[in-house]
Amino acid sequence: MRYDSALAAVGNTPLVHLPRLSPSAEVRIWAKLEDRNPTGSVKDRPALFMIEQAEAEGRLTPGCTILEPTSGNTGISLAMAARLKGYRIVCVMPENTSEERRELLRMWGAEIVSSPAAGGSNTAVKVAKELSQRHPDWVMLYQYGNPANATAHYRTTGPEILADLPEITHFVAGLGTTGTLMGVGRYLREHRPDTVIVAAEPRYDDLVYGLRNLDEGFVPELYDSSVLTTRYSVGSEDAVRRTRELLQQEGIFAGVSTGAALHAALGVAAKAHRAGESADIAFVVADGGWKYLSTGIYTADSTEAAVKALHGQLWA
Amino acid sequence: MAIEVRIPTILRSYTDGAKAVQGTGGTLGELFADLETRHPGIRERLVEEDGDLRRFVNVYLNDEDVRFLDGISTGLSEGDSVTILPAVAGG
Numbered sequence: 001m002r003y004d005s006a007l008a009a010v011g012n013t014p015l016v017h018l019p020r021l022s023p024s025a026e027v028r029i030w031a032k033l034e035d036r037n038p039t040g041s042v043k044d045r046p047a048l049f050m051i052e053q054a055e056a057e058g059r060l061t062p063g064c065t066i067l068e069p070t071s072g073n074t075g076i077s078l079a080m081a082a083r084l085k086g087y088r089i090v091c092v093m094p095e096n097t098s099e100e101r102r103e104l105l106r107m108w109g110a111e112i113v114s115s116p117a118a119g120g121s122n123t124a125v126k127v128a129k130e131l132s133q134r135h136p137d138w139v140m141l142y143q144y145g146n147p148a149n150a151t152a153h154y155r156t157t158g159p160e161i162l163a164d165l166p167e168i169t170h171f172v173a174g175l176g177t178t179g180t181l182m183g184v185g186r187y188l189r190e191h192r193p194d195t196v197i198v199a200a201e202p203r204y205d206d207l208v209y210g211l212r213n214l215d216e217g218f219v220p221e222l223y224d225s226s227v228l229t230t231r232y233s234v235g236s237e238d239a240v241r242r243t244r245e246l247l248q249q250e251g252i253f254a255g256v257s258t259g260a261a262l263h264a265a266l267g268v269a270a271k272a273h274r275a276g277e278s279a280d281i282a283f284v285v286a287d288g289g290w291k292y293l294s295t296g297i298y299t300a301d302s303t304e305a306a307v308k309a310l311h312g313q314l315w316a
Numbered sequence: 317m318a319i320e321v322r323i324p325t326i327l328r329s330y331t332d333g334a335k336a337v338q339g340t341g342g343t344l345g346e347l348f349a350d351l352e353t354r355h356p357g358i359r360e361r362l363v364e365e366d367g368d369l370r371r372f373v374n375v376y377l378n379d380e381d382v383r384f385l386d387g388i389s390t391g392l393s394e395g396d397s398v399t400i401l402p403a404v405a406g407g
Contacts, residue, residue, distance in 0.1 A: 217403040
């Protein structure tokens with residue numbers, strides 16, 4: 001395929017059958033390889049769409065500074081687009097994120113403000129909101145509340161999946177900003193009302209939940225629970241185990257949050273298989289494993305050792 | 317009927333620092349009432365006065381969000397595992 005620029009090459013990613021991990025010929029699992037986007041993650045879709053939307057609305061003009069709280073991928077996508085389009089960008093990122101993410105952000109010229117590990121992305125959001133008040137001229141695209149995030153998936157990811165898999169019965173994705181699930185979920189519900197929409201929410205170690213009180217909790221403004229059929233919490237151990245199985249059995253080298261989505265996909269697949277139903281389950285490979293190589297989880301001797309290696313890291 | 321309840325760091329002041337405690341109850345609401353008898357104060361941190369779950373509290377029955385089951389009325393069985401977590405962001 002031929003494109004006019006790297007930014008034009010966002011999307012149109014492959015959908016790949018997992019013949020070894022699927023429970024049977026009637027219950028099939030399909031991986032949507034979003035690591036095949038220009039900066040290597042699904043976030044290229046919402047990042048580019050949020051920027052172009054802000055440009056169209058006149059909110060983002062030449063010389064502007066973009067500000068964004070991010071655990072990594074959205075910042076990397078925004079920074080790449082900002083570099084090509086000539087914007088300055090400041091990313092607020094929790095300090096317990098991998099060194100690769102920092103290096104990638106710096107590579108694209110982003111300035112990084114570290115937020116404390118305790119509270120994870122909640123704290124990054126808080127710090128970014130404070131910065132935004134001190135610098136009213138900076139443009140915070142705010143992936144957690146910007147409808148353009150979900151719209152990007154409604155317009156691109158959803159239609160791509162349905163075109164490749166018209167017989168889809170289940171859609172599974174990781175839950176972070178909720179943008180992928182809201183956008184794809186709404187699109188599929190309009191075209192295949194019976195599709196089961198499943199969220200896989202990462203469950204971290206205690207450290208990440210080190211909030212001072214429950215009122216500091218955070219639910220993204222984009223979240224609409226009515227789009228989902230159900231929502232699973234997936235711990236580090238299951239996420240790491242599935243990430244390794246995906247690599248070893250299907251040859252797909254993915255990041256840890258993908259293991260969480262795969263775990264939920266295998267759960268609904270087993271349920272369909274036990275019930276004697278046929279199913280076509282699509283799940284999202286949000287990024288490749290490159291940014292997590294330094295954790296050692298791919299080469300650790302056992303899942304236990306791999307989980308230990310990941311301890312305290314914000315992996316999604 | 318024993319059910320294991322995993323407690324988040326933020327609520328361990330009610331459980332003498334225990335990461336997990338045991339409780340009983342035929343529903344989630346009954347389980348929380350049972351926890352309250354041994355860990356006074358914990359219930360009002362989890363549910364509103366009208367009995368619904370608090371906005372920033374997520375509760376999972378065997379890893380499934382109870383808001384997609386029957387909420388506070390979700391039925392429980394022997395050997396179930398309940399996990400309580402504060403709502404956090406991703407992305």
